[in-house]
Amino acid sequence: MLAEIITIGDEILIGQIVDTNSAWMAQKLNEEGIRVKQISSVSDDRQHILTALAEAASRADIIFITGGLGPTKDDITKQTLAEYFNVKLVLNDDALNNVLNIFERYNRPLLEVNRKQAEVPENCEIILNNNGTAPGMWFNVDGKIYVSMPGVPFEMKYMMEETVIPKLKATLKLPVIIHKTILTVGEGESFLAEKIADIENELPANIKLAYLPKMGQVRLRLSAYSDGETSLNDKLEEFASRIVERVGHNVVAQEDIPLEKVIQNYMTDKGLTLSVAESCTGGYVSHLITQHEGSSQFFLGGAVTYSNDLKENTLGVKNETLYQFGAVSQETVTEMVEGALRQFKSDYALAITGIAGPGGGTHEKPVGTVWIAVANANKTVVKKFTFGNKRLQNIERSAVAAFFMLITLLK
Amino acid sequence: MLAEIITIGDEILIGQIVDTNSAWMAQKLNEEGIRVKQISSVSDDRQHILTALAEAASRADIIFITGGLGPTKDDITKQTLAEYFNVKLVLNDDALNNVLNIFERYNRPLLEVNRKQAEVPENCEIILNNNGTAPGMWFNVDGKIYVSMPGVPFEMKYMMEETVIPKLKATLKLPVIIHKTILTVGEGESFLAEKIADIENELPANIKLAYLPKMGQVRLRLSAYSDGETSLNDKLEEFASRIVERVGHNVVAQEDIPLEKVIQNYMTDKGLTLSVAESCTGGYVSHLITQHEGSSQFFLGGAVTYSNDLKENTLGVKNETLYQFGAVSQETVTEMVEGALRQFKSDYALAITGIAGPGGGTHEKPVGTVWIAVANANKTVVKKFTFGNKRLQNIERSAVAAFFMLITLLK
Incomplete structure (x- = not known):
């Protein structure tokens, strides 16, 4: 059709x-x-x-x-x-x-x-x-x-x-198509394709696999075209399971939902709460989370600390830390995430600070340098990323990376 | 061509x-x-x-x-x-x-x-x-x-x-086309069309007017097609001036830029600073502002106070106020905006609290009820809006309304 x-x-x-x-x-x-x-x-x-x-x-x-x-x-x-x-x-x-x-x-x-x-x-x-x-x-x-x-x-x-x-x-008499989507983060399309090449080769003619890459994520979509065959769904699920097992920890969901919704479903289920401290993403992470119905059940809120003053006043980042290491540093992002946990009394927190660009870069910290931290009461994980020189892309990629780090910490 | x-x-x-x-x-x-x-x-x-x-x-x-x-x-x-x-x-x-x-x-x-x-x-x-x-x-x-x-x-x-x-x-021998865009907020396309009908009827054949509506805003775009006539630009400007005068305070810019950029240009020019306190918009307002290069020059940051606790701890909203009037009320939004001014030490602040939906509505405060406040040291303006029942639209329309209120207060 x-x-x-x-x-x-x-x-x-x-x-x-x-x-x-x-x-x-x-x-x-x-x-x-x-x-x-x-x-x-x-x-x-x-x-x-x-x-x-x-x-x-x-x-x-x-x-x-x-x-x-x-x-x-x-x-x-x-x-x-x-x-x-x-x-x-x-x-x-x-x-x-x-x-x-x-x-x-x-x-x-x-x-x-x-x-x-x-x-x-x-x-x-x-x-x-x-x-x-x-x-x-x-x-x-x-x-x-x-x-x-x-x-x-x-x-x-x-x-x-x-x-x-x-x-x-x-x-219309539309064909019956069943889709199954596997959401992966952190590996490129060609790497994934190589990893599951043998499984892909075994797919029957009426099941197709599509790679749908988007900003740090790749959706693997299996589509089965049915002519009434009832076992098709089982076959689809079987191939999906094999792919999920092979790809491993890069799989974050087995349905076609956005990353932040993976977090919402998991945290709401377990009765956990989240707060955020955003600098270079400027509210984008909070916006992604709160655009979904029901987000108030696990998301307490957070701070958009664009200025250094706000990092100090709202999150309790130490003035010496900002002075000595700068706003975009491992030390600052650690104090930001731990400040969020303390001030906002959430079970989990995430913090992001970086240089979104196009201005503000230096030789040591070029545009695209982003520090991200996720934490709960027992553990803080901090990572540095070096993205590109496009402002909006840096904001988006920071959000994706932060969500992936949080999902990994949650599981 | x-x-x-x-x-x-x-x-x-x-x-x-x-x-x-x-x-x-x-x-x-x-x-x-x-x-x-x-x-x-x-x-x-x-x-x-x-x-x-x-x-x-x-x-x-x-x-x-x-x-x-x-x-x-x-x-x-x-x-x-x-x-x-x-x-x-x-x-x-x-x-x-x-x-x-x-x-x-x-x-x-x-x-x-x-x-x-x-x-x-x-x-x-x-x-x-x-x-x-x-x-x-x-x-x-x-x-x-x-x-x-x-x-x-x-x-x-x-x-x-x-x-x-x-x-x-x-x-090629290329013709000359000149565009002039007038950005309006707060009135619908048909209302504007009626208001400027006589001006539109007087437009010469080589100047066209288009209405470009988008979420509470309407862009009026005049396009002039020149065959070398030098006075065409003057004629375009003359019609633009007449439209601007007629439409009045709903005109927020005479160029094709987003609302938040109107604010950025104005506030950066005057050396003013802004902070925000967002509840139902959940970071969207901050995100709109910070997606633009140079926003850190006037935007200090703010709070996304999704939970009542955060409204109290971060903005200093009184527990009694929340208890007596509720989180979505004139009293709460007033304390939010004044709290933002005080806590974040900005010249201007805006605050938004509402029921984005689809859940959470009551008979007295149905989904789509949104209170917005803008303030500086001397003046606080508060307004109630009743939008629809779509979550994302309520978030977007709240942002547009808040920006319009802020522009009005600034000017």
């Missing part, structure tokens, strides 16, 4: 926004056995949209369209879809009620342009938008499915998960 | 990586007056690449191609370009020297696959790759320019900046 994604809007074409929607959609579709043939970003231009729709329909079975559904003049997706299908726009009552409810909830006056958002091509089923005023649209024309959704990521994601994917499953 | 971008490679189509290259290229090209007509992501498939090249060439004058230049079997861009132009692959001496130098520098044995990287279609000029082994290629065929570059972002960016853009400027 082939799909294409068309994103409509000048924002992507002038580079003002990065198209993250398409990657997210492609991932979800792949999990359901739908392959994305092409992703096209086109402008808010009638003729261009018409051409893109026709080209996509000539290659794929399902065409996803995002963007161009706002209330302003430059948004012309709906009119253009109506023209493409040669139908009229009609007011949809459910969509109108949704718009009315939203304006009532926020106590704002309803403008004519907002009312117009409830108009849709007459040959579509609408997909209710729980998070905004523009309805999604589902078309089934000449054996092809077209799905038009807003470009706002959370509106699109909600529609995909709640309505579109269940509806695709119900409408 | 129209361009198209074709990215080649399965990683994008299975959603493993987000295509950030295209947005970067589009931005650079726009600055030079080259409009990107379409961005297409296609697979490592010969026929698919050939079709994409022909379609792009039928619409645009310049075709940029990234990806598919690696040494492995699945990388077929070069062979396919040779087929497309009906020419042979030949060994290029400059490209070969570059490969040899790189292998010598890293002291690695040269394999046959690496030597092959110096083979290019005979009708191209090569673009030297200072950061890798795959050369870029420049073709000028039948009045169209084709530029093929590696997909590795820093290799591509270097080629674009050092060679491709200068060469385009020297080769």
Whole structure:
């Protein structure tokens, strides 16, 4: 089953926004056995949209369209879809009620342009938008499915998960695909590939292994394509077990979850608490943790000690230590992590201090030098890392390294 | 002058990586007056690449191609370009020297696959790759320019900046496009559109206005297309001024930068410092601030006080206050912001406490209830917000609201 994604809007074409929607959609579709043939970003231009729709329909079975559904003049997706299908726009009552409810909830006056958002091509089923005023649209024309959704990521994601994917499953005869993901940290793709080469060679034709590397982590994803065979799941699990055993301590989870969620699940289970002391990561570690529901059950909080004063006042790092060894040093990070344990009264703590860059590096401590510590009441583990010269990457890699150190200490 | 971008490679189509290259290229090209007509992501498939090249060439004058230049079997861009132009692959001496130098520098044995990287279609000029082994290629065929570059972002960016853009400027007579962005916070797209409808109607044909909404913010972007008219910039500025005046205090910047950067620029300029006390945003506000180079000049740090204990110990929030009014209350947020000012000794502070959800809501304080405070030594401003029921959105919207309150207090 082939799909294409068309994103409509000048924002992507002038580079003002990065198209993250398409990657997210492609991932979800792949999990359901739908392959994305092409992703096209086109402008808010009638003729261009018409051409893109026709080209996509000539290659794929399902065409996803995002963007161009706002209330302003430059948004012309709906009119253009109506023209493409040669139908009229009609007011949809459910969509109108949704718009009315939203304006009532926020106590704002309803403008004519907002009312117009409830108009849709007459040959579509609408997909209710729980998070905004523009309805999604589902078309089934000449054996092809077209799905038009807003470009706002959370509106699109909600529609995909709640309505579109269940509806695709119900409408189409999709193959059954079972995935099993093994999350590894700390070893590169080619090293892992060499380590498990013989296991990979033994995989049957209907089980495939993909290496999905990302910032210090590699996900090993086994996908089994079933034609109703019931033993396939057992076979998948058997291969997964062999890989897990072979890869050893670099395996941190046997499901497709982010690293911080591995920590949350483990610590919540055991009733343990965590606090953090962040310098160069500047709140990123805390943010990763707290973006997940339920994190307050194990995460007490922490300090973002960007200045030396805060390192002293909040964490009790000694002035002499900062003076003698500097803020980016084994001594400082040790006092930071032990200060966090003491001040925040958590069972475990992690601390990070480094030079994120691009400025601030010296010959002895170049940009990318990062010290990380993890500790509990009995043990403190400290490690030095030398990452690259890109600020955001240094922040991300520091977070990944800290989580891996914490998981290792926990287990 | 129209361009198209074709990215080649399965990683994008299975959603493993987000295509950030295209947005970067589009931005650079726009600055030079080259409009990107379409961005297409296609697979490592010969026929698919050939079709994409022909379609792009039928619409645009310049075709940029990234990806598919690696040494492995699945990388077929070069062979396919040779087929497309009906020419042979030949060994290029400059490209070969570059490969040899790189292998010598890293002291690695040269394999046959690496030597092959110096083979290019005979009708191209090569673009030297200072950061890798795959050369870029420049073709000028039948009045169209084709530029093929590696997909590795820093290799591509270097080629674009050092060679491709200068060469385009020297080769083509490029038009001039000027953009002017007005960043607004706190009003919706349709409200703004109504407010400036008459100004928008007066825009001449060569100045366009786009509304770019994003999480509580709307960017108003004016784009002027010049054919050498020198007064166009004045006209653009005049319309921008009228819009800024009309929209009023919701305008926070007259350039295209993130909110936290508006704060950084202003506070660094005035030599002011900031600290934060975050509860429900869990480090996100600190992270937004510290992702930018130079943030340590004004940002001292802060506390992520997820637990009540931390609110008391780190910020000095009174136990009675928490007990009597709860952690999500006007009283608590006031003590948090004043505690941050006192403990962290900053000129300004902001504090956020709320129920991010999806759990933890009550009838009186439903999920999405957020209290935000901003303060300096003389003034504390507190506001209550009622956002929705999505955790990540509540976190993002809280951050945007807090930044807007801080900007308002600063100015």
